Amino acid sequence: MKSLLQKLIHPLMVVVMLLTLLLVQCGLKSLTVTVPKQAKAGQQVSFTMHSGAEPRIGGDGNNYTTQLLAGIMVPKGWNARKNAVLTFTSPKGNGTLRMIPDAEIEPVSGLNWHQAAKKMFGIGPNLIDDFEWIVYRSTQSYTFVNNEDIDFDVKVSCLVGTENMLVSLGFYVGSSIENLRPEDTDYKKFAFSDAFEVTDGEGDLVDFINPQLGTVQPVKSLDNDIITLTFDGGVTSTVLDGVQQVYLQVKAFDEVGKLIGEVNEKTERTQLKPTGGKKFLVDLWPRGYFNLNKGSYIAYLEYYYTDATGSKIVGYGNTDKPFKYTFRCD
The missing domain is CATH 2.60.40.10 (Immunoglobulins)
Known part of the structure; x- marks a missing residue:
């Protein structure tokens, strides 16, 4: 006769598979970005991330509460940690994102959030590494119910720095409770921009892309x-x-x-x-x-x-x- 444990294994596996399927179906929409083609050195510039949530939680009464994560990859010389401001707009309300402290560890990688983002997303099409990833988190939490699809925008306002350059910028959106799991493609979306040029600045043109x-x-x-x-x-x-x-x-x-x-x-x-x-x-x-x-x-x-x-x-x-x-x- 089968033991009680053996009898339970199959039903438990079915439950786990169903839960996994439900979670996989819940995630973020693809990320697109609006980035101007160029700006003058030292100019305040805005970049916008466009994404959305598609909660497929599975079952009435279930909900999903999280905070919005957003990240940017920019040249270190822009000093974005001190001057960048990230805000978002959505049907569930508007808000501000704050930079995650360096001391806070991203649980999966064991690195801080900024280091973990760079390790995971890299520097995209850029050929020279003089970049930093900076990750921000919304100050509010938001609860979703099943099939409550929304679109949201994250606006980045930032000074572009003083050096002449041609560069591709990086962008990321995610869910705070999902962390940066390497295998996850549903709760983290990232993209790199087309060429962005800084003109009228100091020094020789640094071409990061070509x-x-x-x-x-x-x-x-x-x-x-x-x-x-x-x-x-x-x-x-x-x-x-x-x-x-x-x-x-x-x-x-x-x-x-x-x-x-x-x-x-x-x-x-x-x-x-x-x-x-x-x-x-x-x-x-x-x-x-x-x-x-x-x-x-x-x-x-x-x-x-x-x-x-x-x-x-x-x-x-x-x-x-x-x-x-x-x-x-x-």
Whole structure:
């Protein structure tokens, strides 16, 4: 004879499956965003997230109480933690969202909510990582009953920062009681915007989106920081196609454009290391690289990538113009 436990297993499994199905059917609508194509540096700009709730709780009298979560991914230099304001409008009422404290841990990942969001959603189509995710929660809770479908908008008002850039921004909406479970696709919706450009600002244009022949990490640094220069020959065909030894040719300038140093040798010092896939890189400490005296400072670098003979040269945009990197730091 079957034990009582064996007799109960099958009915319990059916109940669990039904409950799971009901929960899976309850969630958020897809997320779309309204983002302008560009803004001037330092300008206050609004972005809007459009989503909604589709509660399929299963059974009369059941309800679902939660707080709205919303997140944004923006460049660190925008200082959005201090100046961004998030509000929402919905048929169930309007409200404000507050940034979740850094000390509060997202239960599934063991990280704080902002770190957990970045780990889960990444940086989208951006190729350079100088971003932060910031997660907010509504100050009110809202109760839904079965089939109470609604649409809601989350408005983000934010200063865009002072640097020129071309960037894709990130957005997220979710339910506070569901956390950031990796397997869940119903209670968390995220999206990345089309290209958004900041103009009339400081420094060179930083293109986060389009593949670049030459990039520098970090995006912002001082001349006393170690930087990494990368040449990516896989982006497009160049005169360095097939070249196995790639070298850096670089000049340093002060704030008034005076040349203060130049390195144009073809030695181990200037040779980039291959990293696979037609990519090469070199790490350097600018002050030491140019042997600067105390009191001298580098404002920007101009540089090319060359072969061992120096006759094959690649510059910005695959032209004869130099790449440029301006030193700056928040």
